[in-house]
Amino acid sequence: MTRKRMFLRMITASLLRRRSRMLIALLSIGIGATILAGLVTIYVDVPRQMGAQFRSYGANMLILPREGENLTKEDLTEILQAIPEEELVGATPYQYVRLDMTSRQQSFTAAGTDFTGVVRTSPYFSVEGAYPAETRQILVGREIAETIGVKPGFTMELTFQPSAAEGSLSPEESRVPGASLSGRGEGFGGGMVYVTALLNEEAGIDRITVDVSTQTPEYGGRIPEDDAFLAQFRGKSLPLVLGEDVDALSGATVTSGAIVDALNSAVQTGEAARPRTVMFTVTGILTTGGEEEGYVFLSLEDMEAMTGMDRLDVAELSVSAGAEQLERYAEAITEGGEKAQARLVKRVTRSEASVLEKLTALVFLVTLVVVLLTMICVSTTMMAVVSERRREIGLRKALGASDRSIRSEFLGEGMFLGLLGGVMGALLGFAFAQAVSVNVFGSSITFQPLLLPSAILVSMVVAALSCLLPIRRAVAIDPALVLKGE
Amino acid sequence: MSLLEIRDVSKIYGELKALDRVSLHVDQGEWVAIMGPSGSGKSTMMNIIGCMDKPTSGEVLLDGVDISRESSRRLTDIRRDKIGLIFQQFHMVSYLTAVENVMVSQYYHSMPDEEEALEALGRVGLRERARHLPSQLSGGEQQRVCVARALINHPELILADEPTGNLDEANENIVLDLFAQLHREGTTLIVVTHDPEVADAAQRTIVLEHGRVAREVINEHFGA
Numbered sequence: 001m002t003r004k005r006m007f008l009r010m011i012t013a014s015l016l017r018r019r020s021r022m023l024i025a026l027l028s029i030g031i032g033a034t035i036l037a038g039l040v041t042i043y044v045d046v047p048r049q050m051g052a053q054f055r056s057y058g059a060n061m062l063i064l065p066r067e068g069e070n071l072t073k074e075d076l077t078e079i080l081q082a083i084p085e086e087e088l089v090g091a092t093p094y095q096y097v098r099l100d101m102t103s104r105q106q107s108f109t110a111a112g113t114d115f116t117g118v119v120r121t122s123p124y125f126s127v128e129g130a131y132p133a134e135t136r137q138i139l140v141g142r143e144i145a146e147t148i149g150v151k152p153g154f155t156m157e158l159t160f161q162p163s164a165a166e167g168s169l170s171p172e173e174s175r176v177p178g179a180s181l182s183g184r185g186e187g188f189g190g191g192m193v194y195v196t197a198l199l200n201e202e203a204g205i206d207r208i209t210v211d212v213s214t215q216t217p218e219y220g221g222r223i224p225e226d227d228a229f230l231a232q233f234r235g236k237s238l239p240l241v242l243g244e245d246v247d248a249l250s251g252a253t254v255t256s257g258a259i260v261d262a263l264n265s266a267v268q269t270g271e272a273a274r275p276r277t278v279m280f281t282v283t284g285i286l287t288t289g290g291e292e293e294g295y296v297f298l299s300l301e302d303m304e305a306m307t308g309m310d311r312l313d314v315a316e317l318s319v320s321a322g323a324e325q326l327e328r329y330a331e332a333i334t335e336g337g338e339k340a341q342a343r344l345v346k347r348v349t350r351s352e353a354s355v356l357e358k359l360t361a362l363v364f365l366v367t368l369v370v371v372l373l374t375m376i377c378v379s380t381t382m383m384a385v386v387s388e389r390r391r392e393i394g395l396r397k398a399l400g401a402s403d404r405s406i407r408s409e410f411l412g413e414g415m416f417l418g419l420l421g422g423v424m425g426a427l428l429g430f431a432f433a434q435a436v437s438v439n440v441f442g443s444s445i446t447f448q449p450l451l452l453p454s455a456i457l458v459s460m461v462v463a464a465l466s467c468l469l470p471i472r473r474a475v476a477i478d479p480a481l482v483l484k485g486e
Numbered sequence: 487m488s489l490l491e492i493r494d495v496s497k498i499y500g501e502l503k504a505l506d507r508v509s510l511h512v513d514q515g516e517w518v519a520i521m522g523p524s525g526s527g528k529s530t531m532m533n534i535i536g537c538m539d540k541p542t543s544g545e546v547l548l549d550g551v552d553i554s555r556e557s558s559r560r561l562t563d564i565r566r567d568k569i570g571l572i573f574q575q576f577h578m579v580s581y582l583t584a585v586e587n588v589m590v591s592q593y594y595h596s597m598p599d600e601e602e603a604l605e606a607l608g609r610v611g612l613r614e615r616a617r618h619l620p621s622q623l624s625g626g627e628q629q630r631v632c633v634a635r636a637l638i639n640h641p642e643l644i645l646a647d648e649p650t651g652n653l654d655e656a657n658e659n660i661v662l663d664l665f666a667q668l669h670r671e672g673t674t675l676i677v678v679t680h681d682p683e684v685a686d687a688a689q690r691t692i693v694l695e696h697g698r699v700a701r702e703v704i705n706e707h708f709g710a
Contacts, residue, residue, distance in 0.1 A: 006589060006598040010582065017581035017619070395577045398538065399635075400566025400594040402559065480538040482577050 011412040015420075021388065025381040025417050026424075032374030033425020033459040036367060037451055038432035043363045045437065045445045047322055047356060055089050059121045059316035060348040061330060063091075069339040071312045073300070079340055080317075082332045087325075089318040090120025095303050096313045099158040099296065102277075104148050110158070110296045112303020115139075121318040125292070128152065129284030135302055138280035141293040145285045152284055158296075159277040160306040181238075185261030187215050188254040195262040197233070205233045210259055220255025229256075239264040276306050317342075323353035371462060378466035382414065386470045390477055397479035410471045411464055418463030422456030429455065488547075489514045489642060489674050490535065495544030495554070497530050497697075504530040505541065506697040514642075517665070517675040517708075519685035522694035529647075531694065532678050536645050537565040549642060566595055570636030574648035576628040578620040584627075585616040588635045595639040606634040610664060626657025633664050637673070644668060646677045650684055662687045 015022045054060070063079060065071035073093060080091055095112040115131045129152030132139055138158075140150055150156060187193040191214025200206040208230060215221045223229060232246040240260045242248055248256035280302075286292060304310055319326060326349055333342035386393070393406060401409075430447055437445045490512040497505040505527045512518050522528050533539035534546055537553055538561070546554045553564060565571075578587045588603040607616050610630035620628055629649065636644050646665075650658040662684065665675055677688060685691045691703040 003593060003597060006593045009586065010579075010590070010593075013581050013586065391575075391577060392579050395573075395579065396590070396594070397562070398536070398565070398571050398577075399591050400562060402562055402594075405594060478538070480533045480536075482571075482573055482575070 007409070007412060011409060011416055014413055015416060021381075021385055022413075022417065025378055025385070026420055028374055028377035028381060029417055029421030029459050029463055030424040030428070032370055032377070032462065033421045033455050034428040034432060035370045035425075036458065037425045037429025037455045038436070039363055039366060039370075039429075040454075041430055041433035041445065041448060041451060042436055043359070044448060045433070046359060054348060054352045055318050055320055056123045057348055058124060058345070059090075059092070059318045060345045060352075061317040061319055061326060062343045062345065063315040063317060063333065063340050064343060065312065065340055066338070070310075071315075071339050072310050073312065075337075075339050076312060076315050079333055079337055079342075082336065083317070083319055083321075083329050087320050089320050090117050091315055091317045092117030092121045093300060093312045093315045095300060095307070095309070095311065097160065097303070097307055099160055099306075101148065101156060102159050103157060106148065108144055108296050109294065110298060110303070112298055112300040112307075114300055115297075117316075118297070121316045122288075122292075124288065126287045127284040128287065129282075132283045132297070132299060135299060136278060136280050137283045137298070139284050139286050139297040140282050141295045141297075142285055142287045143293040144296060145282075150282050150285075152282055154282045155279055156282060157277055157279050158306075159275050161275045162307075181263070183262040183264070185258035187212065187258035188220055188252075189214075189216075191215055193220070193255060193258040193262055195259050197238075197263055200235075202237070204235050204237050205263075208233050208259075208263070212255060215252070215255050220249075220252040220258075223249060223252060223255060223259070233263075278302065278306055322356070323349045374462055375466045378414075378417075378463055379469055382410070382467050382470035383473065386410070386474045389474075391482060393474050393477045394479050394482040397477065398482050403475045406474050407471050410467055410474055414463040414467035415460045418460035419456055421463065422459035423452070425459055426452045426455035487514045488512060489516075489549055490676070491545075491547040492535075493545040493547070495534065495541040495546060497527075497534065497539070498542045503697050505534075507544070508694075508697070508699055509544075510692055510699060510702075512674060512676060515669070515672045515674055516690065517669045517688045518677070519688035519691040520676065520678045520694060521680060521682070521685050521691055522700070523680065525696075526694040527697040528678050528680075528694055530697075532645065532647050535643075535676060536569060536571060537561040566639075568642045570639065570641035570644040572629070572632050572636045572644065572646035572649045574651040576620075576625065576632050576652070578628055578631060580620055583617050583619055584612060584623065584631045587620070587631055588638050591635045591638050603634075603638060606638045607631065609637075610634045611660075624657075626653050626660065629653060629657065629661055630664070633661060637668060641673070643674045643676065646675070646679075648679055648681075649677060650679070650681060658684070 063071070063076065076091065076093055080088065092114055097110055097112075098107050099110040100107045115133075118125060119131070127139065138156065140156075145151070148156070181199065182194065182196040184192050184194050193215065194211035195208055197208045198206040210224055210230075212220050212223050215223075226249060229249045233240075236245050240246055240263060242257050242260045246256070246260065280298065286297065319329065321329065326344055330342040330344050333340065396406060396409075430451065434445060437443060488511040492508060492510050495505055495508050496503065508527070508531070520528055520531060530539065534541055534554075535548075537548075537556075540561075541554050544554060545552050548564065549568060551564065553561060556564065578584075579590060582590065585600060585603050585607060588606055589598040589600060592598045592603060604613060604616055607613050610633050612627060612630055612634070615623060615627060620631075623631065629652075636646075650661055653661065665677070665687065669675055675688070677684060679685055686705060686707075689705055689708045691705065693700045693703070
């Protein structure tokens with residue numbers, strides 16, 4: 001048998017065969033380790049738990065398009081790659097426009113959004129009725145609902161007025177492949193000429209069709225059959241100037257002019273610029289206590305169909321991560337994206353960070369107190385154990401044990417206690433943390449594999465430190481005491 | 487050849503002279519009893535010979551080494567290597583079995599060897615009781631375990647402090663027989679006792695009184 005095995009045999013025998021005494025020491029270490037392991041487990045898990053709690057206060061990050069850039073849903077999907085899926089609680093795109101309710105002569109801010117996202121990023125939204133689930137359904141803010149007197153089930157007609165309808169047509173708005181424009185001009189003898197143009201992708205004319213039934217058949221009336229005349233318009237951009245862009249058909253100068261006028265006017269009142277009106281069904285009334293009560297919400301699909309635009313004004317993100325991590329994500333998105341930048345909602349991230357800071361301090365303090373109490377407890381018990389075993393220690397010394405042997409035996413016993421206490425602490429501590437987590441946060445936690453070795457290590461160190469004073473006492477025992485026949 | 491040579495040794499505790507210029511010697515292989523009433527200096531003598539105390543003055547040569555001037559660490563080494571101790575109160579480690587108690591002595595000396603420890607227990611007739619805890623052994627059995635423990639490392643000197651003080655006559659005889667056996671094998675024995683019968687078993691008896699050697703008695707019947 002090796003010395004090492006004999007050493008282990010001695011210290012385990014001491015603990016196992018002297019159960020009652022060592023049980024007290026074991027309990028002190030075990031309870032201490034339980035509280036510590038529990039606290040640490042909760043502490044490690046709390047940022048996640050708190051994060052989930054904080055996520056109910058809404059989005060903590062915003063994605064905004066850069067100046068002059070058009071941010072689309074596809075762009076957003078790409079940007080979201082920067083955040084791990086498991087940390088992304090939700091991402092909700094928004095497109096804001098003014099919609100008119102012509103029947104009431106009112107206009108509202110309308111948000112086109114994704115309602116499955118809204119539920120995640122704005123969990124505090126309170127809806128009387130239901131969120132829209134189908135197309136042409138709408139959620140109305142309480143303020144608006146009260147003003148115009150709608151309830152779930154009511155319908156309302158909303159109109160999108162493109163800015164073009166007020167005078168000028170922006171090139172973007174008419175740059176829709178295959179869009180058609182139609183207009184009219186005054187022809188020969190006061191008769192109206194109607195022209196429809198199909199636009200190509202450069203907003204140039206692809207082809208035109210004309211209605212010249214009011215014109216003299218022998219003159220203006222033959223234009224529809226004159227392919228050479230009509231071919232002149234192909235590829236031309238509006239507005240046109242007669243005699244420069246296109247030549248008048250000889251003998252039908254007035255009618256030709258009317259066609260050019262009709263096209264020029266069509267640019268400004270084209271199909272793309274025509275107001276679009278949609279009938280919506282109200283599914284719910286939204287209460288938030290905030291400015292959202294003055295908005296109406298519809299699906300992004302409905303909104304894009306109405307406006308013909310696929311730009312996003314903002315995307316709200318709810319990310320379950322600490323303040324520093326959020327900062328890193330925001331930086332990565334801002335630096336990596338040409339189209340968008342990320343901003344943190346400081347109001348939310350700051351309060352989260354400050355709560356965590358206070359919690360850290362609290363856990364640290366409690367840990368310190370528990371470690372101290374445990375050490376006092378173990379030290380006192382070991383002190384009693386040394387007194388109780390004075391004769392045995394004297395005997396060992398009389399048999400030739402060096403101070404070093406005595407020291408390592410007691411340290412060995414202490415650390416063995418620490419080992420048992422650590423295992424007990426890790427398991428009970430996890431159960432304790434689980435109970436707290438379920439009762440306080442209402443969610444369970446996963447066992448951290450590192451908990452076991454670290455709990456064992458810490459309790460062994462604490463036990464060893466607690467043994468230092470008792471060991472000094474043990475070493476000071478006089479071996480001669482065994483001879484005196486006490 | 488003397489194994490132990492005590493020259494002019496005094497031990498003074500404050501006003502009390504526990505030992506007063508004592509000189510004595512013990513030869514290699516000799517069996518000596520030290521007798522005397524309480525307070526005669528027996529225990530002090532035992533402590534000094536057992537390397538657990540140092541004299542105030544004088545020399546103590548154990549196997550040629552002056553142990554009166556050594557550091558306590560050196561004294562521990564010397565005690566471990568040269569002396570086997572037997573106590574009146576038996577003194578076993580209460581949570582270790584008989585054989586483990588013997589092995590503790592091996593552990594501090596060199597290397598624990600369970601076979602050898604069991605053999606030693608066999609010598610004192612306790613091989614069958616090797617796995618018993620001290621609480622399961624009688625006083626006599628415990629003292630026999632202590633004898634086995636004292637001889638396990640083959641010490642040059644066995645130092646026994648009232649080894650039979652707590653034993654009945656039958657067990658006393660068993661222990662004395664074991665001593666006689668060890669003596670025949672050449673082990674030096676010093677037995678501190680106040681029991682004349684135990685002293686009679688030795689070759690020579692040194693009687694201490696008031697810290698001095700009062701007389702020495704040679705046992706003429708020794709071996710008879």
